[in-house]
Amino acid sequence: MKLIIGISGATGAIFGIRLLEVLNQVEDVETHLVLSKWAVTTIVEETEYSVDEVKSIADYSYSPSDLGAAISSGSFNIDGMIVAPCSMKSLASISLGLADNLITRAADVILKERKQLLLMTRETPLNAIHLEHMLKLSQMGVSIFPPMPAFYNHPLDLNEMIDHIVFRLLSQFNIHQLPEDKIWTGFKKRNLKRAIT
Numbered sequence: 001m002k003l004i005i006g007i008s009g010a011t012g013a014i015f016g017i018r019l020l021e022v023l024n025q026v027e028d029v030e031t032h033l034v035l036s037k038w039a040v041t042t043i044v045e046e047t048e049y050s051v052d053e054v055k056s057i058a059d060y061s062y063s064p065s066d067l068g069a070a071i072s073s074g075s076f077n078i079d080g081m082i083v084a085p086c087s088m089k090s091l092a093s094i095s096l097g098l099a100d101n102l103i104t105r106a107a108d109v110i111l112k113e114r115k116q117l118l119l120m121t122r123e124t125p126l127n128a129i130h131l132e133h134m135l136k137l138s139q140m141g142v143s144i145f146p147p148m149p150a151f152y153n154h155p156l157d158l159n160e161m162i163d164h165i166v167f168r169l170l171s172q173f174n175i176h177q178l179p180e181d182k183i184w185t186g187f188k189k190r191n192l193k194r195a196i197t
C-alpha cells in the first residue's frame with residue numbers, strides 16, 4: 001500500500017509523527033511525506049523531534065513547493081492520503097481545489113482519482129466556513145477525522161490517548177493496530193447494572 005502523509009501547520013504535529021512511526025512498523029506500507037511550511041514550525045515548537053528526524057521516518061519525503069513531484073500526478077499509483085493534522089487553511093484549499101502546494105495538489109489528485117482521503121481536521125471552535133468545507137468533502141467520500149480523545153479505553157497518559165486516535169484513524173484504511181484490550185467490547189461486569197437498565 002502506498003500512502004501519502006501530509007502534515008500541515010495545525011497544532012498536533014505529534015499525530016502525524018506517530019502515524020509515520022506506526023506505519024513504519026507495518027509491513028508493505030510505503031509512506032510519501034509532505035510537511036507544509038507551517039508544519040515545520042509546529043514540529044519544532046511542539047515536539048522533541050527535529051524536522052530531519054521526522055522526514056527520515058518516511059520512505060519518501062518531498063518539499064511542499066515541489067509540484068513536479070511524483071505524487072503530484074494521477075499516473076503515480078497511490079492508494080490513499082492522510083493529512084494529520086489538517087489546518088483549516090489546508091482544508092479550505094482542498095475543498096476549493098486550489099492545489100497551491102504539494103499537500104493540497106496531492107489531495108486534489110486523490111479526489112479526482114477517487115482514492116481514499118482522510119483529513120484530521122484540527123480547530124476549535126469551528127465556524128460555518130470550516131463546517132461547510134467539511135460537509136462538502138464528507139459528501140464526496142472524504143473521512144473527516146478530528147482528533148477526538150476517547151475515555152472508555154482508560155488512557156493512562158497523553159501518549160496512550162494519541163496512539164488510540166492514530167490506531168482508530170488507521171482502521172479507516174483497514175490497518176488494524178488497536179491492542180485487543182483497548183477495543184470496546186461492551187460493558188464490563190461491574191457496569192452490568194447500567195447496561196441492563
Ligand SMILES: Cc1cc2nc3c(=O)[nH]c(=O)nc-3n(C[C@H](O)[C@H](O)[C@H](O)COP(=O)(O)O)c2cc1C
Binds near residue numbers: 009010036039042089
Ligand atoms: C503553534 C501553531 C498552532 C496552530 N494551530 C492551528 C490549528 O489548530 N488549526 C488551524 O487551522 N491552524 C492552526 N495554526 C495556523 C496555521 O499554521 C496557518 O493557518 C497556516 O497558514 C496553515 O498552513 P498549512 O495548512 O499550509 O500548513 C497554528 C499555527 C501555529 C503557529
